[in-house]
Amino acid sequence: MVAAPGNPDIYYVMSDEPAVSDLCDSYRSLLAPEEMERYRRYLNDRARREYLVTRALVRTVLSRYADVPPAAWRFNSNAHGRPEIAGPALPGPDLSGLRFNLSNTNGLVACAVAAGCEIGIDVECLERAGDVMELADRFLAPAEAADLRSLPPAGRPLRFFTYWTLKEAYVKARGLGLSIPLDGFAIDLSDPARIRIAFEPGLEDDAARWSFATFRPTGNHLMAVAVGRPDGCPPAPPLQARLHRVVPLGTTGGPGAAR
Numbered sequence: 554m555v556a557a558p559g560n561p562d563i564y565y566v567m568s569d570e571p572a573v574s575d576l577c578d579s580y581r582s583l584l585a586p587e588e589m590e591r592y593r594r595y596l597n598d599r600a601r602r603e604y605l606v607t608r609a610l611v612r613t614v615l616s617r618y619a620d621v622p623p624a625a626w627r628f629n630s631n632a633h634g635r636p637e638i639a640g641p642a643l644p645g646p647d648l649s650g651l652r653f654n655l656s657n658t659n660g661l662v663a664c665a666v667a668a669g670c671e672i673g674i675d676v677e678c679l680e681r682a683g684d685v686m687e688l689a690d691r692f693l694a695p696a697e698a699a700d701l702r703s704l705p706p707a708g709r710p711l712r713f714f715t716y717w718t719l720k721e722a723y724v725k726a727r728g729l730g731l732s733i734p735l736d737g738f739a740i741d742l743s744d745p746a747r748i749r750i751a752f753e754p755g756l757e758d759d760a761a762r763w764s765f766a767t768f769r770p771t772g773n774h775l776m777a778v779a780v781g782r783p784d785g786c787p788p789a790p791p792l793q794a795r796l797h798r799v800v801p802l803g804t805t806g807g808p809g810a811a812r
Contacts (some may be wrong), residue, residue: 563797
C-alpha cells in the first residue's frame with residue numbers, strides 16, 4: 554500500500570473487544586526489549602493493555618507500507634518525545650518520507666500514517682468531560698473560549714473536545730511538545746468543511762499549509778487529525794482521509810473517505 558501525499562490513512566482499534574484480548578500473546582511477541590520493559594512497568598491493567606495494543610497497531614500498520622515484518626520495526630523519539638521510525642532491524646527500503654502518529658484513550662487506539670508531510674492525531678473519550686469552561690479558560694485561545702461560552706451548557710463538552718483534539722493533533726504534528734502554548738493559536742470551526750488555524754504573533758508557522766478533520770468513530774469517542782504540508786507548497790486543500798477499523802494481526806474494516 555502507498556500512503557497518499559498529504560492525505561492520511563487512519564487506523565483505529567477498539568482495545569476492549571474480545572478479538573483483541575485473544576491476540577495479546579501475539580502482540581507481546583512483536584515488542585522490542587525496551588518496549589517489553591516498559592510494558593511490564595505498567596501497574597494499571599488498562600494502561601498496560603492499551604500500551605500493548607498501541608505498539609501492535611503501529612507495527613502492523615507500518616508493515617502495510619513497507620516490506621518489513623511487524624517485529625522488525627525500530628523506533629526512537631525526538632527531543633520532545635515524539636516517536637519516530639528509526640528503521641527496520643535489518644536493511645530495508647527507504648522510509649524517509651513515511652510519517653506516523655499515535656494516540657489512545659479509554660477503549661480506543663489510533664494510528665495515522667502519511668507521506669511527505671507532518672502528521673498528528675489525537676483521540677479523546679467524551680465520557681470524561683468535567684467542568685469544560687474552567688479548562689477552556691486555562692488552555693484555549695480567547696476566541697475559542699468565547700465561542701464555547703456562547704453555547705448552551707449541553708453543547709459545550711463536544712465543542713470543547715473538538716477544539717482540544719484539533720489543538721493536540723496540531724501540537725503532535727509539529728513534534729515540539731509543550732514548547733507550543735495551546736493558547737498561542739486558535740482553531741476556527743466556523744466552516745466545518747474547512748477547519749482553519751490562526752497563530753498569535755511570535756508563533757511562527759504558515760496557516761495555509763495546514764488541514765484538519767474530525768471523526769466520531771464511536772458515540773463515546775472523538776478523533777482529530779492535522780496534516781502540515783512542507784513550506785512552499787500550495788495552500789492545503791480540504792483534508793481527505795481513509796478511515797480503517799482494524800484488529801492488529803486480525804481483520805480489517807473496509808476503507809472509505811471519512812468526513
